[in-house]
Amino acid sequence: MNDGHAKRPGRLAATALALLVVLVFAGLVSAVLALPPTAAGLSADVGAALPRVGTDNPVTATLLAFRGYDTLLEMAVLLLAAVAIRALRHGRLPVMRSGDEILAALARVLVPVMVLVAAYLLAAGLDGPGGAFQAGAIAAAAGVLLVLAGRGLRLLDDGLAVRLGLAVGLLGFVAAGIAGMLVASAFLDYAPGRAATVMTLLEVAVAVSVALTLFEMFVSVLRCPIPGKAADAADRGRR
Amino acid sequence: MSAPLLYALVGVALFCMALHWVIACADPLRRILAVNVMSSGVFLVLVALARRVPGPSPDPVPHAMVITGIVVAVSATALAIVLASRMRSGAAGR
Numbered sequence A: 001m002n003d004g005h006a007k008r009p010g011r012l013a014a015t016a017l018a019l020l021v022v023l024v025f026a027g028l029v030s031a032v033l034a035l036p037p038t039a040a041g042l043s044a045d046v047g048a049a050l051p052r053v054g055t056d057n058p059v060t061a062t063l064l065a066f067r068g069y070d071t072l073l074e075m076a077v078l079l080l081a082a083v084a085i086r087a088l089r090h091g092r093l094p095v096m097r098s099g100d101e102i103l104a105a106l107a108r109v110l111v112p113v114m115v116l117v118a119a120y121l122l123a124a125g126l127d128g129p130g131g132a133f134q135a136g137a138i139a140a141a142a143g144v145l146l147v148l149a150g151r152g153l154r155l156l157d158d159g160l161a162v163r164l165g166l167a168v169g170l171l172g173f174v175a176a177g178i179a180g181m182l183v184a185s186a187f188l189d190y191a192p193g194r195a196a197t198v199m200t201l202l203e204v205a206v207a208v209s210v211a212l213t214l215f216e217m218f219v220s221v222l223r224c225p226i227p228g229k230a231a232d233a234a235d236r237g238r239r
Numbered sequence B: 001m002s003a004p005l006l007y008a009l010v011g012v013a014l015f016c017m018a019l020h021w022v023i024a025c026a027d028p029l030r031r032i033l034a035v036n037v038m039s040s041g042v043f044l045v046l047v048a049l050a051r052r053v054p055g056p057s058p059d060p061v062p063h064a065m066v067i068t069g070i071v072v073a074v075s076a077t078a079l080a081i082v083l084a085s086r087m088r089s090g091a092a093g094r
Helices: A011-033 A043-053 A058-066 A068-088 A101-124 A132-148 A160-183 A195-223 A229-238 B003-024 B028-052 B060-093
Strands: none
Touching (some): A011 B003, A043 A195, A058 A068, A058 A195, A068 A160, A068 A195, A068 B060, A101 A132, A101 A195, B028 B060
C-alpha cells in the first residue's frame, strides 16, 4: 500500500488546512449572502422559448434542446467512463447469492414495478416531472437488484447489443446534431416542427445509455476485489 | 433569512467540510466519498439558488445542470473506485 506509509500531517499542516477551509467557507458564505434575494433567472426566457421545441417540461427542454451541447458532452463523459471502467476492471463477478430467497422474492415483486415506473418517467418527461435520467437510473437499479438476487445474469453478456446501448446516447446526439446542420441552420438546431420527434428519440436513447452505463458501472465495481482486511486494519491503525 | 439562502449556506458548509476531508485523508475510498459530499454541496447550492426566481416554479437551467452533474459525478465515482481498487490490488501483489 503506497498510501499506508504516508506520515501523519504535523500540527502546522493541520492548522494551515483548517485555516484554508475556514477562509474558503467565509468567502463562499459572503458570496452567497451578497446575492440578491430574488433574481430574474432564466425562467422567463425558457418559458418563452418552450413553444418552439414542443415540450411543456422546461427541464427536459433545457437538457435536450437549449443546452443540448451539455447533454451531448455528458453522454461523451458517460461513454468515456464506461469504456475506461471496462478496460480497468479485473477479477470475476463474485458468486451471487442466488439462494437468498428474500432478495429473490423482493426482486420478483419490485423489478416489474421499477420497469413500469421507469417507462412512465420516460413517457412523462416530455410534458411534466420525469425524464431520461430519472428513468435510466431506476431501470439501472432494477438491473442491479436482479443481479444481486442472482437473476438476470444474461444482462452481464458482453455482446454487441450492450456496447451499442452504451453508445446510443452519444450516437443519437451526434446524429441529431448533424441532421440539424443539414436540415436546419446549425449543429443541434432542430428543424421547426420536428423538434418534438427528435427530442422524444433523444430521450429514449439517453435513457438507454444512462441505464446501461450505470448498471455496467455497478457490476464493474462489484467485480473489483474487495480490499483485504489487512489493509483496513492498517488504515485504522493510522488514525 | 429566506429558505433558499439557508439551503445554499448548508450546501456551502457541506462543501467545506468535505474539502477538509479530501485534503486531510490519505485513504482513497474516503477521499472519493469526500469528493462526493463536495459535489452534493455544490448541487444543493445550485438547486437552492434556482428557487430565488419569482413565480411558482424554480429556474429550470440550474436544475438541468444539476441533473447533468449528478450523472457525471456517479460515473466519475465509479471510475475512481475501480482505479482505487486496482491500486490496492496492484500494491498487494507486489
